[in-house]
Amino acid sequence: MKNVWKIALAASLSAALFLTGCGGGGGSDEGSSGSADGDTIKIGVNYELSGATATYGSSSVEGIDLAIKQINEAGGVLGKQIELVEGDNKSEPAEATSLSTKLMTNDGVVAVLGPATTGNFKATIPVADKNQIPVISGSATADDVTVDLDDDGNPTEVKEFAFKICFSDSFQGITMANFASSNLGATKAVIIMDNSSDYAIGLAKNFRSTFESLGGEIVGEEAYIAGNTDFSGILTKIRSMDFDVIFLPGYYSEAGLIIKQARDLGITAPVLGADGFDSPTLLELAGASALNDVYYSNHYSSLDEDPAVIQFIEDFNAEYGKDPDAFNALGYDTAKFLCDAIERAGEADPIAIKDALASTESFAGVTGTFSIDENHNPVKSVVVIKLTDGEPSESIKI
Amino acid sequence: MILDIIKRNSVFTLSLILTFVVVQLMLFTGILNDYYMSAIVLICINVILGVSLNLVVGFTGQFSLGHAGFMSVGAYVCAIINMQMDSTAGFLLGIFAGAVIAALVGVLIGIPTLRLRGDYLAIATLGTAEIIRILFLNLDITNGAVGLNGIPQYTNWPWLFIFTALTIICIRNFINSSHGRTCISIREDEIAAESMGINTTKYKVMAFAIGAFFAGIAGGLYASYFYFLKPDIFGFMKSIDILVIVVLGGLGSISGSIIAGIFLAIVTTYLQQFAAVRMIIYSLVLIIVMIFRPQGLMGNKEFSMKFFKSFGKKENSWLARKRNAKIKS
Numbered sequence: 001m002k003n004v005w006k007i008a009l010a011a012s013l014s015a016a017l018f019l020t021g022c023g024g025g026g027g028s029d030e031g032s033s034g035s036a037d038g039d040t041i042k043i044g045v046n047y048e049l050s051g052a053t054a055t056y057g058s059s060s061v062e063g064i065d066l067a068i069k070q071i072n073e074a075g076g077v078l079g080k081q082i083e084l085v086e087g088d089n090k091s092e093p094a095e096a097t098s099l100s101t102k103l104m105t106n107d108g109v110v111a112v113l114g115p116a117t118t119g120n121f122k123a124t125i126p127v128a129d130k131n132q133i134p135v136i137s138g139s140a141t142a143d144d145v146t147v148d149l150d151d152d153g154n155p156t157e158v159k160e161f162a163f164k165i166c167f168s169d170s171f172q173g174i175t176m177a178n179f180a181s182s183n184l185g186a187t188k189a190v191i192i193m194d195n196s197s198d199y200a201i202g203l204a205k206n207f208r209s210t211f212e213s214l215g216g217e218i219v220g221e222e223a224y225i226a227g228n229t230d231f232s233g234i235l236t237k238i239r240s241m242d243f244d245v246i247f248l249p250g251y252y253s254e255a256g257l258i259i260k261q262a263r264d265l266g267i268t269a270p271v272l273g274a275d276g277f278d279s280p281t282l283l284e285l286a287g288a289s290a291l292n293d294v295y296y297s298n299h300y301s302s303l304d305e306d307p308a309v310i311q312f313i314e315d316f317n318a319e320y321g322k323d324p325d326a327f328n329a330l331g332y333d334t335a336k337f338l339c340d341a342i343e344r345a346g347e348a349d350p351i352a353i354k355d356a357l358a359s360t361e362s363f364a365g366v367t368g369t370f371s372i373d374e375n376h377n378p379v380k381s382v383v384v385i386k387l388t389d390g391e392p393s394e395s396i397k398i
Numbered sequence: 399m400i401l402d403i404i405k406r407n408s409v410f411t412l413s414l415i416l417t418f419v420v421v422q423l424m425l426f427t428g429i430l431n432d433y434y435m436s437a438i439v440l441i442c443i444n445v446i447l448g449v450s451l452n453l454v455v456g457f458t459g460q461f462s463l464g465h466a467g468f469m470s471v472g473a474y475v476c477a478i479i480n481m482q483m484d485s486t487a488g489f490l491l492g493i494f495a496g497a498v499i500a501a502l503v504g505v506l507i508g509i510p511t512l513r514l515r516g517d518y519l520a521i522a523t524l525g526t527a528e529i530i531r532i533l534f535l536n537l538d539i540t541n542g543a544v545g546l547n548g549i550p551q552y553t554n555w556p557w558l559f560i561f562t563a564l565t566i567i568c569i570r571n572f573i574n575s576s577h578g579r580t581c582i583s584i585r586e587d588e589i590a591a592e593s594m595g596i597n598t599t600k601y602k603v604m605a606f607a608i609g610a611f612f613a614g615i616a617g618g619l620y621a622s623y624f625y626f627l628k629p630d631i632f633g634f635m636k637s638i639d640i641l642v643i644v645v646l647g648g649l650g651s652i653s654g655s656i657i658a659g660i661f662l663a664i665v666t667t668y669l670q671q672f673a674a675v676r677m678i679i680y681s682l683v684l685i686i687v688m689i690f691r692p693q694g695l696m697g698n699k700e701f702s703m704k705f706f707k708s709f710g711k712k713e714n715s716w717l718a719r720k721r722n723a724k725i726k727s
Contacts, residue, residue: 049674049676050676050677052630085671086671087670087671088670088672088676089670090666090676092631093624093626093627093628093631094440094620094624094631095666095670097436097624097625097626098433098436098437098440098667098670099670101432101433101435101436102433102436102667102670102671104432105431105432105433106431106433119545119626119628119630122545122547122626123624123625123626125625126548126551126625127432130432131432142544144547148548195535195536195543196535196543196629196630197543198542198543198544198545198628201542201543201544202544225532225535
């Protein structure tokens with residue numbers, strides 16, 4: 001027993017020495033020496049690689065890796081290779097904050113990509129302001145990510161170092177309301193929303209106001225909480241109502257189950273959703289036969305005929321052996337968008353990069369061509385995807 | 399009198415002052431940058447949470463799975479007050495108001511649930527933490543699922559140090575007081591304690607409220623450092639994380655909770671860069687420690703000068719025990 005103690009003590013001591021050694025080394029090597037010395041430009045990658053929203057984070061990182069690989073093979077940016085410094089934030093805001101602090105102060109990155117979800121991304125923005133290094137998210141869709149809003153939702157103050165390249169939730173809600181009204185000719189809608197997610201609440205709010213202003217009527221509103229699995233109570237209640245469409249803002253994990261249970265109960269009305277539906281898991285949960293007459297807005301469609309998209313799908317397939325989803329595409333675009341800005345800035349300096357990002361005009365990405373507006377949001381189009389037997393059968397650009 | 403107290407606790411006082419000065423100097427000279435600072439914040443919050451939960455689980459023997467709930471109360475109250483009053487006074491007021499409200503919630507929840515024992519109490523406390531979380535999810539003042547954004551940052555090393563030291567000193571003194579010994583007697587045998595005329599519910603609620611108070615302080619410090627709060631942060635897993643600190647450090651050992659709190663904060667921060675293997679290594683570390691030290695890193699011993707001295711005497715005391723056993727037989 002005494003020996004075990006000695007070994008444990010020795011092991012922990014050497015581990016401690018090792019840890020402090022590494023920490024000290026990192027600090028003195030690149031500590032505050034700043035950004036782009038040497039032959040590489042460092043870019044931080046702060047994504048959800050474990051935890052609740054890991055699918056979004058790891059998909060985005062796959063897209064980023066592919067983009068950077070292609071850029072480096074083509075000679076890099078400003079004649080320098082791009083070096084990614086990757087980290088995992090465990091899908092927790094506090095971890096996202098400390099990781100972005102590490103990337104900015106210890107690793108000397110010129111910009112940070114990610115995190116993928118709104119809450120975690122917001123948690124890194126104060127760090128970005130403090131260190132004056134831009135942060136870019138590919139998929140934080142909340143309206144107030146890059147700009148402060150007053151109580152009526154009007155922009156007040158733009159966050160200088162925060163950018164996003166996806167459309168906002170309000171835009172998705174408005175689009176789906178328009179789609180329901182003009183493309184499907186619906187006048188009565190039911191909303192079933194995830195009450196525990198800011199994303200779903202924002203979508204529902206904008207859908208409701210737009211749909212009503214178009215002369216439609218919301219005949220019922222039901223709520224559930226992420227993690228629920230049995231929705232028969234809600235659905236039985238809805239079945240007796242008279243409506244044309246169901247609007248279902250929420251994530252695929254519950255949406256899949258709701259669609260399946262609704263179809264089992266004989267509810268055949270079209271189901272509308274947003275980009276939270278975009279996951280292979282939706283098909284696994286709902287089953288192909290239930291996924292008919294399902295429409296959702298998305299950033300990107302694999303049915304797109306654009307040669308750039310076809311090329312991207314081909315490259316992605318060659319690299320990972322599967323078709324890219326929207327988060328792969330957004331990750332890919334985020335990395336390309338940043339490298340484009342570094343190129344235009346002419347130097348790998350965080351402030352210059354920030355100015356170049358803000359003045360982006362018609363950047364052509366696989367998720368559409370967009371410009372950055374004065375609120376650091378992209379101006380871009382949205383795609384509505386129709387599912388037939390679980391497969392995307394039609395994509396409508398709006 | 400104060401001098402007397404300091405004299406009696408000279409080693410403890412000295413080590414406190416030394417820790418403060420060394421870290422302050424390293425921050426001042428820039429050896430510890432922002433990144434290390436965020437690790438220090440995690441360490442201090444871990445220590446406060448671990449020590450305060452240890453009072454409930456380790457010393458009073460009440461298995462609680464709701465510590466994150468009290469932490470969230472402190473965090474939200476501090477954030478809301480601090481956002482209205484953007485000053486150091488507002489920060490301190492927020493922390494104390496948060497801690498007091500957390501303690502009140504602790505009393506409210508403790509009175510009905512602490513009549514339960516073991517697994518039943520664990521489920522009941524888990525349930526109450528979830529109720530608190532769902533409440534924050536649906537209140538307007540907490541901004542629901544969107545969360546509170548743009549909380550001013552006032553947490554810095556001096557405040558962290560003061561609150562951490564305060565927590566350790568208060569709980570240490572409580573445990574060494576007659577109330578504390580009463581709590582320990584409840585852990586050892588509740589029926590025996592009751593038959594000695596101890597109002598067990600009263601002392602259980604007291605320990606629960608004190609634990610909740612300091613969890614509230616930890617929440618306030620958390621809110622004021624990480625700028626952003628949303629109810630998801632304080633879910634079931636956060637309570638488990640705190641329980642892991644207590645079990646890893648040793649049930650009934652304050653120094654154990656401190657060491658485990660520091661250890662786990664360093665491990666999680668250090669492993670951020672190894673995204674792929676992070677959770678595997680983290681779990682492996684826990685499993686290995688539990689295999690070799692099932693009673694936790696410190697068991698129920700405290701780290702003190704006596705602890706070092708007793709190392710040398712270990713064999714002697716073993717001999718003495720053997721001799722005693724012989725005499726008895």
